[in-house]
Amino acid sequence: MRGTLTIAGLGPGSDALVTPEVSAALAAATDILGYAPYVARVPPRSGLKLHPSDNREELQRANEALRLAAEGGQVVIVSSGDPGVFAMASAVFEALEQAPQWQELPIRVLPGVTAMLAAAARAGAPLGHDFCAINLSDNLKPWAVIEKRLRLAAEADFAIAMYNPRSVSRPEGFGRALAVLNEAGCGERLVIFARAISAADEKIETVRLNEATPEMADMRTLVIVGNSQTRRVGRWVYAPRQAR
Numbered sequence: 001m002r003g004t005l006t007i008a009g010l011g012p013g014s015d016a017l018v019t020p021e022v023s024a025a026l027a028a029a030t031d032i033l034g035y036a037p038y039v040a041r042v043p044p045r046s047g048l049k050l051h052p053s054d055n056r057e058e059l060q061r062a063n064e065a066l067r068l069a070a071e072g073g074q075v076v077i078v079s080s081g082d083p084g085v086f087a088m089a090s091a092v093f094e095a096l097e098q099a100p101q102w103q104e105l106p107i108r109v110l111p112g113v114t115a116m117l118a119a120a121a122r123a124g125a126p127l128g129h130d131f132c133a134i135n136l137s138d139n140l141k142p143w144a145v146i147e148k149r150l151r152l153a154a155e156a157d158f159a160i161a162m163y164n165p166r167s168v169s170r171p172e173g174f175g176r177a178l179a180v181l182n183e184a185g186c187g188e189r190l191v192i193f194a195r196a197i198s199a200a201d202e203k204i205e206t207v208r209l210n211e212a213t214p215e216m217a218d219m220r221t222l223v224i225v226g227n228s229q230t231r232r233v234g235r236w237v238y239a240p241r242q243a244r
């Protein structure tokens, strides 16, 4: 049988948010690769080999997946959320650029529910008008780029979804991001802290930006900064469809 590589998104955590297309790919797989906590979401079965790895090993993992597919495996690389959003799909294509011998392999990218959309749905409709998404990790880009994008997004009055806000190895960045947005005049904007959305310990909290503190976010939190018109209605937060 010809080998294939599927790059699949497992959604934000709940099994109910795994798409039928992704479930079918997992059921047909011979090999599953990914960051260990994501691979742990796939139940073991006979005929399936699980290859968990560390979270800084994306290129190595992508090369290993391509190699296994070239050898005839039905290989699935898993990401949380959507595999094209700050996840494995780009890493696979980076690996493929360096490996012309694998460029004709059958490769599919299967979408998943990204954290930003799952979080927005819980809060109401904070992404109902124009928005952008920024990864606050400076592992793969300089902090100056992040700061510039935050400033320009604030100036353009986008709602801003912030992935990877704060980790043990990057405790400072999120505080700096809040300071940049406060300096850009966003202090009165609503900010949603959506933690572990769709998991058992899910938590969601909304405050004004000038009340937000760095400790309100961790690596399991997706932060959405509203635009200047974003408001509350009852327990919901939404961005109206009209801009001013």
Ligand SMILES: C[S@@+](CC[C@H](N)C(=O)[O-])C[C@H]1O[C@@H](n2cnc3c(N)ncnc32)[C@H](O)[C@@H]1O
Pocket (backbone or CB within 6 Å): 012, 013, 079, 080, 081, 082, 083, 084, 085, 086, 087, 113, 114, 115, 116, 119, 162, 163, 164, 165, 194, 195, 196, 197, 198, 199, 218, 219, 220, 221, 222, 223
């Ligand atoms: C490396 S990024 C991966 C994003 C993923 N590909 C996606 O589409 O959601 C990891 C970040 O996604 C966010 N995230 C992932 N799952 C989440 C969840 N269930 N609840 C809140 N945020 C989540 C957090 O900001 C976390 O630091």
